[in-house]
Amino acid sequence: MKVVITEYLRIDTESEVWECRCCSNALGNARENYKHGLLVHDRNPREVHPPKLDPDRYEYNFAPDPEWCRILEYYCPHCGVMVEAEYTVPGAKPLHDLELDIDSLKRRAAEFVAEGEDMQDASLPIPDPREHLGHSHDHGHHHHGKGAH
Numbered sequence: 001m002k003v004v005i006t007e008y009l010r011i012d013t014e015s016e017v018w019e020c021r022c023c024s025n026a027l028g029n030a031r032e033n034y035k036h037g038l039l040v041h042d043r044n045p046r047e048v049h050p051p052k053l054d055p056d057r058y059e060y061n062f063a064p065d066p067e068w069c070r071i072l073e074y075y076c077p078h079c080g081v082m083v084e085a086e087y088t089v090p091g092a093k094p095l096h097d098l099e100l101d102i103d104s105l106k107r108r109a110a111e112f113v114a115e116g117e118d119m120q121d122a123s124l125p126i127p128d129p130r131e132h133l134g135h136s137h138d139h140g141h142h143h144h145g146k147g148a149h
């Protein structure tokens, strides 16, 4: 069963891997930090939040100081969608912000199957418009909103 965790991430409870919800590719072991399977862009925060005052004239210009703040952007290596962005200090390791009890998740997923419920993709919209081009490598997958009812 594929259980939605965030807008961009889900877990396949049978294979115990993280998957990208945009392209359905595997991102790595679900018992480890999903960020291990993503590309990281270590960005200067001033590119993301440009100074509002002339930095040559003012030391404090409403932009984060790159000596104290970095923005780590995490991308799916298969489809390039940005999965997560993290504000951190320079040189810090990626935050392990989603550590799930996979055994408990599998038990709960099995219970949902027993009750005839379907947790797959829940009601969250797929964020990438390319999804609508109609590819799916996911057998037994339900159709999304194509007005088939």
Ligand SMILES: [Zn+2]
Binding pocket: 020, 021, 022, 023, 024, 025, 076, 077, 078, 079, 080, 081
């Ligand atoms: Zn992807």
